[in-house]
Amino acid sequence: MEIAGGGIAWLLDPAHWSGPNGIPLRVFEHVALSAAALLVAAVIAVPVGLYTGHTGRWGTTVTNVASLGRAVPSYALLLVFFTLTGALGAPTTLPTLVLLAIPPLLVGAHVTIREVDRDTVEAGRGMGMRELQVLRRVELPAGMPLILVGGRTAAVQVVATATLGALVAGGGLGRYIVDGFALRGEEGTARLVAGAILVALLAIATERAFSLVERRTVVPGAGTGSRSIGAAPRAGLGL
Amino acid sequence: MNIQWDWIAGNLDEIAAATLDHLWLTLIAVGVGFALSLTLGIMAYRRRSLYGPIAGVAGLLYTIPSLALFMVLVPFTGLSVLTAEIGLVSYTLLILVRGVVSGLDGVPRDAVEAATGMGYTASERLARVELPLAVPVIVAALRLATVTTIGLVMVTALIGEGGLGQLMLRGFNRSFPTMVYVGVVASVILAVALDLALVGLQRWLTPWARARAA
Numbered sequence: 001m002e003i004a005g006g007g008i009a010w011l012l013d014p015a016h017w018s019g020p021n022g023i024p025l026r027v028f029e030h031v032a033l034s035a036a037a038l039l040v041a042a043v044i045a046v047p048v049g050l051y052t053g054h055t056g057r058w059g060t061t062v063t064n065v066a067s068l069g070r071a072v073p074s075y076a077l078l079l080v081f082f083t084l085t086g087a088l089g090a091p092t093t094l095p096t097l098v099l100l101a102i103p104p105l106l107v108g109a110h111v112t113i114r115e116v117d118r119d120t121v122e123a124g125r126g127m128g129m130r131e132l133q134v135l136r137r138v139e140l141p142a143g144m145p146l147i148l149v150g151g152r153t154a155a156v157q158v159v160a161t162a163t164l165g166a167l168v169a170g171g172g173l174g175r176y177i178v179d180g181f182a183l184r185g186e187e188g189t190a191r192l193v194a195g196a197i198l199v200a201l202l203a204i205a206t207e208r209a210f211s212l213v214e215r216r217t218v219v220p221g222a223g224t225g226s227r228s229i230g231a232a233p234r235a236g237l238g239l
Numbered sequence: 240m241n242i243q244w245d246w247i248a249g250n251l252d253e254i255a256a257a258t259l260d261h262l263w264l265t266l267i268a269v270g271v272g273f274a275l276s277l278t279l280g281i282m283a284y285r286r287r288s289l290y291g292p293i294a295g296v297a298g299l300l301y302t303i304p305s306l307a308l309f310m311v312l313v314p315f316t317g318l319s320v321l322t323a324e325i326g327l328v329s330y331t332l333l334i335l336v337r338g339v340v341s342g343l344d345g346v347p348r349d350a351v352e353a354a355t356g357m358g359y360t361a362s363e364r365l366a367r368v369e370l371p372l373a374v375p376v377i378v379a380a381l382r383l384a385t386v387t388t389i390g391l392v393m394v395t396a397l398i399g400e401g402g403l404g405q406l407m408l409r410g411f412n413r414s415f416p417t418m419v420y421v422g423v424v425a426s427v428i429l430a431v432a433l434d435l436a437l438v439g440l441q442r443w444l445t446p447w448a449r450a451r452a453a
Contacts, residue, residue, distance in 0.1 A: 003311065067434075068427070068431070070386055071386055071389070071426075071427050071430035071431060071434070072390075072423065072426070072427055073389065073390030073391075073393040073394075073404075073423075073426055074390060075390065075393040075394045075396075075404065076390075076393050076403075076404070076407060076422060076423040076426055077423070079407050079408070079411050079419050079422075079423075080419055080420065080423050082411070083410075083411065083416045083419045083420075160302075160304055160305075163304045163306055163307075164306065164394075167306075167397075174304075174306065177304065177306050177307045177310065178306070180310075181310040181313075189311070189314065192307055192310055192311055193307070193311060195304075195307060196303055196304050196307030196308070196311065199304045199307070200302040200303055200304065203302050204302060
């Protein structure tokens, strides 16, 4: 409890809320890095997942790639990218986080489209829709909440893992943790704990934000259906 | 990518020792985590009001960044296996407790009632009907917890443990890329091997599922 108290006191000290090592700037760095990684990962993974989900081909490949991706530890990736690029900060951290976010996004997008009721899809085709229209007007609206579940998992993992960026001299909230550990003593521990609290809060806030968007995107009529089938694929995703 | 194959050939024993170390750290964490989670999960299953607090605490532990948790424990338990394991076990709890509870929740009511009708006591029913039927979901949680733990063991290199993480860190500090690459490849092989072993365990524990498939 004493440790937590020190961390909270550190957080409440106004001196820590301004300047180049201030909390607002570190939070901004952390969020910017996480958002960039998530965006790049989404641009890569979602179209691939939508394609494989729509055509039904490469399904096993997608699941295998994703589970192999999960087996590669982020910390190990960070060291590998640093060894390859030799660059400190974002050039090393960003690809690490992108690779971390791809598996849940890819599987999320793939499963989403696979789980949409085939009769509904056939009805769309029967109405004379072309394949792209089927994807855009039938499969995507029905599956949107589940895609966002994949996005939520990815986002929370990325926010938590962006902390490791500080090990390769990056910014973000990991700075407090790594610097606090190096500093030791009472001040060091307080800073370390404050950093941990901030990362945890940010991860929780990210989760909440995605849950809120999920609830908003349930399309009328598609809502209950996609919810009830959500449980099984979710278990498979480990969510 | 300049890999020095002769270093790998000449240091197979060091690589094997690091892999074994990694395996042990993982097995202890998942084993202890599972024992705790099974107990907590069964408690929560029998008494629903306990599930909220148990899941809450496990969730709270899960949100603490791994780097910080390991480091904050160092002043108390030192640079030791214990420090690493406290952190590692903490991270398995959320996944495993959820797995146990949702596995037990998924057992068909008919099967539970049939067992009760046959005169099974609550603990007989748990051991012979409910837990066996919950195996697939519980093993799914174990697989996830194991893969996650293998990754987290890497991070414990920063507090002097780490198995393959230690190997990677040494290579990193010496600017010797071969060690870094060997560490990551070995950890992936370890993860895939343990995952296959758990799939095998599930098949062995649920012979009826195989019979149905055949």
